[in-house]
Amino acid sequence: MTRKAGAIGVGYSDPETFTDYRLSTMSKEEQAHEAITAALEHANADPDDIDVALFCTVDGFEGTFRVERTLEVMGMGDDIPVISINTGGTAGGSGVKVAYEYLAAGDYDTALVYGSPSFDSVVEAQPVMNTNADPLFERNFVTAIQMGALPSSGYMEISGATEEDFAKVAAQNYQNAAKNPYAHRNEAKTVEEVLDSPMVCWPLRRAMTCPVSSGAAAMVMAEEDTAYEHRDNPVWVEDIDSISNTFETGPRTMDWFPKLKTLADRIYERQDIDDPLDAFDVCETFNPYIPFELIEYEAMGFCEKGEGKHLIRDGVTARDGKLPVNCSGGTLATNSGICASLSRHTEVVLQLMGEAGERQVAGNPELGLAQSWGANLGQFQQMCVFSAD
Amino acid sequence: MTDVAVAGYATSGFAGETDKSGNELVLETNMAALENAGVTHEDLDTVMFTGQDPYDGAAISDGQKIATSAAYRKPIMRIQSGGGVAIHQARAKIRSGKADVVTVVAADFVTADPTTLSWSSHEALYHRPFGMNNRQSYGFFTQNYLDGSDVTREDLAATAAKNYEAAAENPTAHRREGYSTEAVLDSDPVVGPLTELMLGPMSYGAAVLVLVDEDVAAELDEVRGWVGGTGQATGKYKYRDMDDRLHQPTLRDAASTAYDEAGIAPDDVDAAEMATYAPSFELLGYEALDFCADGEGPSLVHDGTTAIDGPLPVNASGGPLATSPPNSGGVYRAIAACQQLEGELGRQNADRVLLWDNDMHLGEPARTDAVLIFEEASA
Numbered sequence: 001m002t003r004k005a006g007a008i009g010v011g012y013s014d015p016e017t018f019t020d021y022r023l024s025t026m027s028k029e030e031q032a033h034e035a036i037t038a039a040l041e042h043a044n045a046d047p048d049d050i051d052v053a054l055f056c057t058v059d060g061f062e063g064t065f066r067v068e069r070t071l072e073v074m075g076m077g078d079d080i081p082v083i084s085i086n087t088g089g090t091a092g093g094s095g096v097k098v099a100y101e102y103l104a105a106g107d108y109d110t111a112l113v114y115g116s117p118s119f120d121s122v123v124e125a126q127p128v129m130n131t132n133a134d135p136l137f138e139r140n141f142v143t144a145i146q147m148g149a150l151p152s153s154g155y156m157e158i159s160g161a162t163e164e165d166f167a168k169v170a171a172q173n174y175q176n177a178a179k180n181p182y183a184h185r186n187e188a189k190t191v192e193e194v195l196d197s198p199m200v201c202w203p204l205r206r207a208m209t210c211p212v213s214s215g216a217a218a219m220v221m222a223e224e225d226t227a228y229e230h231r232d233n234p235v236w237v238e239d240i241d242s243i244s245n246t247f248e249t250g251p252r253t254m255d256w257f258p259k260l261k262t263l264a265d266r267i268y269e270r271q272d273i274d275d276p277l278d279a280f281d282v283c284e285t286f287n288p289y290i291p292f293e294l295i296e297y298e299a300m301g302f303c304e305k306g307e308g309k310h311l312i313r314d315g316v317t318a319r320d321g322k323l324p325v326n327c328s329g330g331t332l333a334t335n336s337g338i339c340a341s342l343s344r345h346t347e348v349v350l351q352l353m354g355e356a357g358e359r360q361v362a363g364n365p366e367l368g369l370a371q372s373w374g375a376n377l378g379q380f381q382q383m384c385v386f387s388a389d
Numbered sequence: 390m391t392d393v394a395v396a397g398y399a400t401s402g403f404a405g406e407t408d409k410s411g412n413e414l415v416l417e418t419n420m421a422a423l424e425n426a427g428v429t430h431e432d433l434d435t436v437m438f439t440g441q442d443p444y445d446g447a448a449i450s451d452g453q454k455i456a457t458s459a460a461y462r463k464p465i466m467r468i469q470s471g472g473g474v475a476i477h478q479a480r481a482k483i484r485s486g487k488a489d490v491v492t493v494v495a496a497d498f499v500t501a502d503p504t505t506l507s508w509s510s511h512e513a514l515y516h517r518p519f520g521m522n523n524r525q526s527y528g529f530f531t532q533n534y535l536d537g538s539d540v541t542r543e544d545l546a547a548t549a550a551k552n553y554e555a556a557a558e559n560p561t562a563h564r565r566e567g568y569s570t571e572a573v574l575d576s577d578p579v580v581g582p583l584t585e586l587m588l589g590p591m592s593y594g595a596a597v598l599v600l601v602d603e604d605v606a607a608e609l610d611e612v613r614g615w616v617g618g619t620g621q622a623t624g625k626y627k628y629r630d631m632d633d634r635l636h637q638p639t640l641r642d643a644a645s646t647a648y649d650e651a652g653i654a655p656d657d658v659d660a661a662e663m664a665t666y667a668p669s670f671e672l673l674g675y676e677a678l679d680f681c682a683d684g685e686g687p688s689l690v691h692d693g694t695t696a697i698d699g700p701l702p703v704n705a706s707g708g709p710l711a712t713s714p715p716n717s718g719g720v721y722r723a724i725a726a727c728q729q730l731e732g733e734l735g736r737q738n739a740d741r742v743l744l745w746d747n748d749m750h751l752g753e754p755a756r757t758d759a760v761l762i763f764e765e766a767s768a
Contacts (some may be wrong), residue, residue: 069755
């Protein structure tokens with residue numbers, strides 16, 4: 001018999017820290033202290049209440065090997081275990097997964113998950129990221145922007161989605177980001193402004209690709225009895241899972257996210273979800289390159305393959321639509337490294353608690369979905385289903 | 390809550406170099422471990438990878454091992470805090486109902502200087518400029534230990550020699566020359582009181598452990614052992630409070646939790662494998678684990694208690710002084726513990742073996758200690 005577990009508090013570093021990583025004026029320790037303190041306050045918890053801390057990052061981006069070892073704030077309590085988790089872009093979701101497993105298994109009652117502002121340490125992250133690709137055949141040709149562009153151009157061919165569709169998705173995210181104090185790009189860009197931005201790598205224009213941001217996020221999680229000691233409305237983890245693709249990208253078709261579909265199908269079968277568009281009330285996806293959001297709609301079953309463009313054209317995923325997606329502005333507006341993958345989860349939790357401020361969706365959302373994407377050309381996919389109490 | 394068994398394991402053996410790629414090492418060792426466990430890659434639910442990016446020379450290095458660790462279309466998790474912590478978390482995967490069969494996969498294959506890499510794990514403004522690294526931290530720790538006690542360099546050397554004596558009988562070990570106390574003292578000085586043979590080598594190789602829930606275990610002909618209790622704790626990064634560091638509160642905390650969870654006392658432990666990167670850690674480890682009273686550590690070496698033929702063998706594998714692969718050391722030590730349950734390592738058949746693993750290959754401050762009790766019988 002396993003235990004029920006979920007989130008009891010989330011927190012971010014100061015809104016001013018969610019900015020260009022080169023303009024960050026806060027040290028890693030300060031950002032960690034702010035985010036963790038905010039999450040503890042939100043959870044009505046003290047540092048001594050935490051039994052285990054999960055630190056989520058990618059070492060190379062930090063400039064320090066195992067940087068959590070030198071962040072005293074991570075072990076604020078009495079020598080609690082501080083565990084380093086690194087699964088690339090899905091690391092924030094992996095931290096939530098490890099925390100959930102520890103709480104459900106009965107090892108610990110309360111866990112802290114911390115998403116590091118990974119990108120604000122190295123002068124140039126691209127060479128570090130390139131070490132993640134195959135050293136002989138792929139490393140010399142593929143950079144982050146190609147990771148975004150290859151699936152995006154392939155997707156255009158199979159779906160008939162246009163540059164205008166991508167610009168609409170981007171503008172929808174920017175309109176949402178304008179309501180989010182923790183968004184980096186928070187000007188409400190229009191479709192025209194997105195289309196007027198410079199071409200970076202076909203079909204991606206600059207405003208269709210994420211910035212490199214600083215800023216940190218934290219989440220406090222607890223098992224059921226402990227959760228109710230802290231708040232009346234915890235947000236429960238109903239399911240959380242991940243899946244791996246090949247390291248070499250040659251076998252991949254570059255026209256979709258088939259492993260994400262497999263993962264979604266597994267989760268929906270376990271959760272008895274026939275129509276995810278109907279079942280979920282709010283969703284955060286990993287959209288650093290904006291066409292990904294359409295691909296993710298389809299892979300996660302919100303519509304048929306190739307039909308994602310209609311969801312955006314018809315406003316289905318707008319903040320006032322049937323299934324609001326990325327009300328935070330998504331990773332497109334704010335990409336603070338591993339914080340960005342944890343933020344997909346913290347944002348859904350805030351929505352289900354009804355505490356998302358100006359970006360709160362209408363009604364009383366009851367079921368939410370968070371997704372993250374990572375490693376070599378999206379080698380890892382991760383999803384988490386949250387429910388309101 | 391289900392009990393968790395070690396269904397099988399494999400190692401490639403360890404040496405000072407390898408002519409195999411990381412994927413060759415992982416593939417061969419992983420296939421051998423699954424076969425040893427009596428399961429197939431199709432039975433496998435999830436993979437726990439324990440490599441660390443800087444040792445692997447690549448960011449998100451777990452991604453490179455998806456095919457060879459049989460993680461394709463499956464979840465992979467990567468814990469960077471050592472094999473002991475990875476096993477601790479893998480057990481939680483099973484006990485939370487998320488998996489029935491989990492492998493813990495580790496490999497060391499990229500030529501690396503662990504001392505330089507450990508330097509990059511130290512605080513950047515004040516400690517890196519004067520060269521603080523793992524070996525510096527062991528030397529500082531050990532010198533303070535000697536200064537505050539009657540322990541001598543000869544005690545340290547005798548402890549190291551005891552490890553080398555055991556390693557000489559272990560075909561998997563890296564250093565198998567059986568160095569004597571004199572040889573340890575005569576080897577090159579490195580830092581403070583420590584000589585080259587009081588410190589571990591950089592070892593290369595791979596290790597894979599297969600964990601299963603009790604239902605899967607019941608369907609198998611046999612299992613290698615059971616995980617009876619676990620505990621873990623992390624210390625803060627601080628250099629000044631040496632009295633506290635020598636007391637090893639995180640090891641005491643982790644051990645206390647593991648003993649309680651296993652429902653045993655320290656006297657019930659028949660043997661131990663310890664991640665002791667200098668002999669001082671082993672002597673103080675005896676005390677923190679309650680194998681003896683505080684201050685009595687060296688007596689367990691001198692009276693032969695912790696020798697390979699003693700009543701409480703410690704590091705029958707030879708320990709990290711003989712074999713020190715930073716990614717796979719913890720998983721290998723867990724395998725060595727299970728081999729002692731089966732009478733395949735050391736000179737006795739143990740009923741209960743304690744594993745103390747940690748991530749002190751990066752240095753002593755901010756250490757994470759994990760203690761696991763491996764038992765022959767299910768609780």
